[in-house]
Structures are given as structure tokens and as C-alpha cells.
Amino acid sequence: MERSTQHTATSTSFLSSGSDAVIRIRNLHKSFEETTVLRGVDLDLKKEENLVVLGRSGTGKSVLIKCIVGLITPDKGQIEVLGEDVLNLDAKAMNTLRRKVGFSFQLSALYDSMTIRENLEFPLKRNLGIYDRKELNHRVEQALEEVGLAQAIDQWPADLSGGQKKRIGVARTLILNPEIMLYDEPTAGLDPITSEEINELILEVQKRHGTSSIIITHDLTCARTIANRLIFLHKGQNHFDGSFEELSNTKDPLLRTFLDYYNI
Numbered sequence: 001m002e003r004s005t006q007h008t009a010t011s012t013s014f015l016s017s018g019s020d021a022v023i024r025i026r027n028l029h030k031s032f033e034e035t036t037v038l039r040g041v042d043l044d045l046k047k048e049e050n051l052v053v054l055g056r057s058g059t060g061k062s063v064l065i066k067c068i069v070g071l072i073t074p075d076k077g078q079i080e081v082l083g084e085d086v087l088n089l090d091a092k093a094m095n096t097l098r099r100k101v102g103f104s105f106q107l108s109a110l111y112d113s114m115t116i117r118e119n120l121e122f123p124l125k126r127n128l129g130i131y132d133r134k135e136l137n138h139r140v141e142q143a144l145e146e147v148g149l150a151q152a153i154d155q156w157p158a159d160l161s162g163g164q165k166k167r168i169g170v171a172r173t174l175i176l177n178p179e180i181m182l183y184d185e186p187t188a189g190l191d192p193i194t195s196e197e198i199n200e201l202i203l204e205v206q207k208r209h210g211t212s213s214i215i216i217t218h219d220l221t222c223a224r225t226i227a228n229r230l231i232f233l234h235k236g237q238n239h240f241d242g243s244f245e246e247l248s249n250t251k252d253p254l255l256r257t258f259l260d261y262y263n264i
């Protein structure tokens with residue numbers, strides 16, 4: 001690894017104090033039957049940071065962030081989110097924590113059989129138990145305004161473009177006012193101009209709400225625009241941790257192959 005994150009964790013000292021990290025992951029391992037995916041990943045997300053996670057397809061990026069929200073249970077390692085030891089939480093505490101962590105999936109994952117309004121009301125009802133019509137309307141309208149799609153409220157997902165669906169996906173995550181946002185390939189499949197708009201939206205959300213974000217992407221233009229820091233995973237391990245400038249100046253052959261492809 002080019003510049004390592006600190007390996008200070010032990011099982012007793014793991015739950016941090018005085019650290020400004022909102023997520024701390026140490027030595028994370030995960031295999032699916034014969035396939036070993038994560039082989040000791042470390043990650044720190046600092047408060048109000050935009051951390052980009054890069055790496056080739058299949059290297060375990062999505063698995064990593066699914067572990068953070070408890071959708072996948074790792075085999076070994078430690079995960080601390082907002083001071084909570086994720087792997088040792090009971091279901092109730094995990095649910096409370098999940099409300100603070102917004103997860104925007106790799107595919108925008110809107111329900112096609114629901115209008116945009118219904119798609120946005122869904123997390124409010126399920127996660128916050130809000131059923132009051134006025135309150136629902138107010139929150140849905142506000143979230144749509146934030147992503148510039150107030151007019152889409154009564155449309156169906158099938159009527160929207162890919163970029164608009166991504167925006168709705170962001171709105172659906174934002175509507176719960178999370179402290180941390182996890183974006184899995186927010187610009188995949190979008191043209192460069194629409195991608196740039198989504199990047200700007202991510203930056204706006206970060207500034208306006210003071211959220212801390214992990215953004216998984218293959219899009220280095222996106223990474224350049226939004227990353228305060230980047231990590232590069234390779235074969236389930238950390239291979240690089242640093243700024244975009246440090247990445248673009250690297251002589252590491254593996255990273256060069258990746259960067260040359262983008263002419264960086």
C-alpha cells in the first residue's frame with residue numbers, strides 16, 4: 001500500500017474516543033463460499049469528508065459498504081459507525097443507527113409500481129413512522145426541491161431519465177436527514193454532463209447538511225470533483241490512500257494502468 005492508514009486498533013482500544021472519524025473499519029474480511037472478497041480492509045471516514053473508494057470491478061467495494069449498514073455480515077474485523085460497534089449491536093440499536101446512514105444503491109432502486117411521491121413516502125413511513133398527510137407532503141416536497149425535481153412528484157419512475165432517477169434516489173436517502181451518506185456508483189450509466197450535475201448535487205448535500213460521505217465510483221472525473229481523499233482497493237485490500245493529486249502523480253504500476261486509461 002502506498003500510504004497506509006494507521007493500524008492502531010486492537011480489540012480493546014477499538015471504540016474510539018477523541019477520534020474525528022464517523023466511520024472506522026479495521027481488518028475487515030469477507031468470503032462467499034470459495035471466493036474471498038475482503039482481505040483485511042481498513043477505512044476511516046472523517047466528519048464532513050467526501051471519501052472516494054476506487055477499485056476494479058469485483059474487488060469488493062459494494063460488499064464493503066454493505067457491511068457498514070449491516071446488509072452483509074463480515075467474517076472478521078471491526079466496524080465503528082458514529083461511535084457504535086456495528087457488529088455487536090442488537091436489532092433495535094442497529095435500526096436506530098441505520099436511520100443516520102443513508103445508502104444510495106448502485107442501481108437507483110426505485111419501486112417502479114410506485115409514483116415518485118410514494119417512493120419518497122416509503123422510507124418516511126417505514127423508518128420514521130410518519131403517516132400524517134401534511135407532514136409527508138411537506139417532507140417529500142422539500143426533498144424533491146433539494147434535488148431540483150419538484151415537478152416530478154406525481155410521475156412514475158419509468159417516465160424519468162437515468163439522471164433524474166439518480167436524483168430521486170438521492171432525495172429518497174436525504175429525506176431521512178442522515179449524518180452519513182453512502183453512494184454506490186452515483187453516476188454509473190450517465191452522460192458526462194448529467195454526471196457532473198449529480199456530482200454537484202452530492203457536494204451541495206454535503207455542504208448544506210454537513211454530511212460525511214463515502215462515494216464508490218469508477219468515474220475519475222467525479223472523483224476529482226468531489227473527493228477530499230481517495231482510497232483504492234485491490235483484491236480486497238487497501239492499495240492507496242491519499243489525495244487526488246497524490247494519486248495522479250503516482251508511479252505505482254497498478255495505479256498507473258488504471259489512471260492511464262483515463263489519461264490522468
Ligand SMILES: Nc1ncnc2c1ncn2[C@@H]1O[C@H](COP(=O)(O)OP(=O)(O)OP(=O)(O)O)[C@@H](O)[C@H]1O
Pocket residue numbers: 032035037055056057058059060061062063064106
Ligand atoms: N451476496 C453475495 N453472495 C455471493 N457473492 C457475492 C455477494 N455479494 C458480492 N459477491 C461477490 O463479491 C465480489 C465483490 O463484489 P462487489 O459487488 O463488492 O464488487 P464491486 O467492487 O462493487 O464491483 P463493481 O465495480 O463491478 O460494482 C464479486 O465476486 C461478487 O460476485
Ligand SMILES: [Mg+2]
Pocket residue numbers: 061062063106184
Ligand atoms: Mg459495486
